[in-house]
Amino acid sequence: MTVAAAAAAALLALATFEIAACSTESPQVPCFFIFGDSLVDNGNNNGILTLARANYLPYGVDFPDGATGRFTNGRTTVDILAELLGFQGFIRPYEGTRGAAILRGLNYASGASGIREESGSNLGAHIPMGEQVQRFRGTVRQIGRLLRGNQTAVNELLGRCIFYAAMGSNDYLNNYFMPDSYSTSADYDPKTYAALLIQDYTRQLTALYDIGARKVAVGAVGQIGCIPYQLARYDGAAANGSRCNERINRAVAIYNAGLQVMVDRFNNELPNAKFTFINNYGSFKDILSNAASYGFDVIDKGCCGVGRNNGQITCLPLQQPCDDRSKYLFWDAFHPTDAANVVLAGKAFNSTARSDAYPRNIQQLAAA
Ligand SMILES: *[C@@H]1O[C@H](CO)[C@@H](O)[C@H](O)[C@H]1NC(C)=O
Ligand SMILES: *[C@@H]1O[C@H](CO)[C@@H](O)[C@H](O)[C@H]1NC(C)=O
Ligand SMILES: *[C@@H]1O[C@H](CO)[C@@H](O)[C@H](O)[C@H]1NC(C)=O
Numbered sequence: 078m079t080v081a082a083a084a085a086a087a088l089l090a091l092a093t094f095e096i097a098a099c100s101t102e103s104p105q106v107p108c109f110f111i112f113g114d115s116l117v118d119n120g121n122n123n124g125i126l127t128l129a130r131a132n133y134l135p136y137g138v139d140f141p142d143g144a145t146g147r148f149t150n151g152r153t154t155v156d157i158l159a160e161l162l163g164f165q166g167f168i169r170p171y172e173g174t175r176g177a178a179i180l181r182g183l184n185y186a187s188g189a190s191g192i193r194e195e196s197g198s199n200l201g202a203h204i205p206m207g208e209q210v211q212r213f214r215g216t217v218r219q220i221g222r223l224l225r226g227n228q229t230a231v232n233e234l235l236g237r238c239i240f241y242a243a244m245g246s247n248d249y250l251n252n253y254f255m256p257d258s259y260s261t262s263a264d265y266d267p268k269t270y271a272a273l274l275i276q277d278y279t280r281q282l283t284a285l286y287d288i289g290a291r292k293v294a295v296g297a298v299g300q301i302g303c304i305p306y307q308l309a310r311y312d313g314a315a316a317n318g319s320r321c322n323e324r325i326n327r328a329v330a331i332y333n334a335g336l337q338v339m340v341d342r343f344n345n346e347l348p349n350a351k352f353t354f355i356n357n358y359g360s361f362k363d364i365l366s367n368a369a370s371y372g373f374d375v376i377d378k379g380c381c382g383v384g385r386n387n388g389q390i391t392c393l394p395l396q397q398p399c400d401d402r403s404k405y406l407f408w409d410a411f412h413p414t415d416a417a418n419v420v421l422a423g424k425a426f427n428s429t430a431r432s433d434a435y436p437r438n439i440q441q442l443a444a445a
Contacts, residue, residue: 102163102164102165102166102181103163104159104162104163104164104165104181105162105163105440105443105444106162106237106238106239106292106443107180107181107234107237107238108180108181108182108234108235108237108238108239109155109158109159109162109164109168109181109182109238109239109240109241110168110182110183110184110185110213110238110239110240110241110290111155111168111182111183111184111185111186111240111241111242112185112186112206112209112210112213112240112241112242112243112244112285113155113185113186113190113241113242113243113244113296114186114187114188114189114190114191114197114243114244114246114247115129115131115148115186115187115188115189115411115412116148116153116154116186116243116246116412116413117153117154117155117184117186117241117243118131118146118147118148118153118170118184118186118187118188119145119146119147119153119155119156119167119168119169119170119184119186120132120145120146120147120170120172120173121146121170121171121172121184121185121186121187121188121204122146122187122188122189122203122204123146123172124172125187125201125202125203125204126201126202127188127189127200127201127202127203128189128200128201129187129188129189129197129200129201129203130146130188131144131146131147131148131149131188132144132145132146133394133395134394134395135150135381135392135395135396135397135398136148136149136150136392137149137150137151138150138151138398138402139151139402139415140152140415146170148188148408148409148411148412149408149409149412149413149414149415149418150380150381150398150402150408150414150415151402151414151415151418152167152415152418152419153418154418154421154422154425155168155184155186155241155422156168156418157418157419157422157423158241158422158425158426158439161422161423161426161427161439161440162239162439162443164181168181168182168183168184169183169184170183170184171183171184171185171212171216177223179216179219179220179223180220180223180234182238183213183216185204185209185212185213186209187203187204187205187209188200188203189201189203189247189251190203190204190205190206190209190244190247191205191206191244191245191246191247191248191251191252192205192206192244192245192248192274192277192278192281193205193248193252193274193277194207195252195259196247196248196251196252197247197251197252198251198258199251199255199258199259200251206242206244206277206278206281207277207281210281210284210285210288213285213288214284214288217231217235217288217289220234220235231289232289235288235289235290235291236289236291236292236349237292238290238292239292239293239294239439239442239443240285240290240292240293240294241293241294241296241355242282242285242293242294242295242296243295243296243297243298243355243357244278244296245274245278245297245298245329245332245336246298246299246301248274248332249298249301249325249328249329249332250301250306250411253267253270253328254325254328267327267328267331268331270328271328271331271332271335272335274332274335275332275335275336275338275339278336278339279339279342282295282339282343282352283343283347286343286347286350291349291350291351292351292442292443292445293343293350293351293352293353294352294353294355294425294439294442295336295339295340295352295353295354295355296355296357296425297333297336297354297355297356297357297358297359298329298332298333298357298358299329299357299358299360299361300321300326300329300358300361300362300365301325301326301329302321302322302323302324302325302326302327302329303320303321303322303326303361303365304388304407304410304411305377305378305379305382305386305387305388305407305409305410305411306388306389306391306410306411307321307322307325307388308320308321308322308377308385308386308388309384309385309386309388309389309410310322310388310389320377329358330358333356333358336354337354337435340352340353340354340435344436351437351442351445353434353435353436353437353438353439353441353442354434354435354436355425355433355434355439356432356433356434356435357421357425359432359433360420360421360424360425360428360432360433361421363424363432363433364406364417364420364421365406368406371420372403372404372416373404373405373406373416373417374401374404374405375399375404375405375406375407376406376407378405378407379391379392379405379407379408379409379410380398380399380402380405380407380408380409380414381396381397381398381399381408381409382396382409382410383396386410387409387410388410389410390410391409391410391411392408392409392410402414402415402416403415403416404416405417425438425439426438426439426440427439427440
């Protein structure tokens with residue numbers, strides 16, 4: 078590209094940016110960046126060789142654009158958070174998004190991914206957390222070019238954005254609790270494994286901070302011992318009185334406790350860091366134990382799936398899902414419905430209960 082062409086391209090990008098800025102959109106923060114797994118993936122796995130893909134109906138059956146690659150019938154929690162933050166239109170996937178659109182944030186999440194590189198490999202390729210952070214690093218270089226190399230402006234922008242990172246489910250589901258494919262449960266007890274995850278995650282999130290992130294929401298792992306996939310495999314209900322596989326929930330609870338300590342440490346040690354712990358585990362537990370009051374009739378069975386609890390095989394292409402999707406907590410063997418995500422995102426956004434968000438909710442994070 079010639080210098081003139083480069084200058085013209087930069088001007089064009091800037092003009093597009095200004096048009097975007099002049100539109101009716103006036104969110105509470107200028108941008109929203111998302112890191113995670115299938116719970117928040119919005120299409121990054123569509124072109125990847127993996128079983129962890131959802132760009133086919135009935136996934137997206139209740140989403141305006143249909144099957145986009147979201148692992149639910151409608152919106153994910155971050156879609157709903159984007160709405161609550163005042164964004165017009167959802168945050169776009171990293172894959173396939175170019176130009177000035179990146180200035181309002183990107184979603185790097187990839188189904189089956191985890192903190193550890195190998196997690197989820199049993200399902201195929203995926204973008205682990207370390208690589209998602211590398212992709213963000215590339216995005217920030219592009220933002221630098223859009224802002225004419227003004228690093229002060231880049232840092233100011235990033236400092237006002239919200240970052241959401243929710244990782245760990247696959248480090249348990251598609252690693253630690255899959256002993257036929259992974260040796261981690263033989264190598265480490267749950268406490269040591271959680272400590273190793275936190276150590277890696279701390280490094281990854283510190284990199285995010287070093288690149289410019291300041292307002293960071295860190296999502297806990299939910300009660301994955303209670304998802305239809307586990308209920309289909311586990312016969313504990315009769316023996317233990319709990320419907321759920323508490324061995325899995327206990328291991329995850331150790332990790333979540335470590336996340337909370339990590340968040341406190343970041344806030345104490347990194348200048349201007351505003352990290353917060355979004356307690357999806359606590360929120361999920363509350364929904365499970367008060368399902369009826371949230372409007373859920375079915376909490377132990379996916380709306381779409383095959384076999385016991387609709388949890389033995391996940392929702393297949395063109396399979397007929399349940400009709401009353403707003404009454405189901407789970408869409409498939411692993412993932413909540415749009416209706417459940419509305420409750421989870423609502424709690425993350427403005428609950429004042431410490432058991433939902435600590436030390437601040439997302440609304441407070443936006444204003445901080
Ligand atoms: C860089 O951006 C900052 C903050 O937006 C602004 O105050 C400053 O004037 C800019 N510098 C240049 C050289 O444009
Ligand atoms: C079921 O209960 C037994 C006895 O209390 C306990 O040892 C076991 O870990 C429980 N199983 C699960 C999966 O929670
Ligand atoms: C939280 O936000 C929801 C949705 O905007 C609203 O209906 C609710 O009143 C808010 N609650 C609090 C405590 O602010």
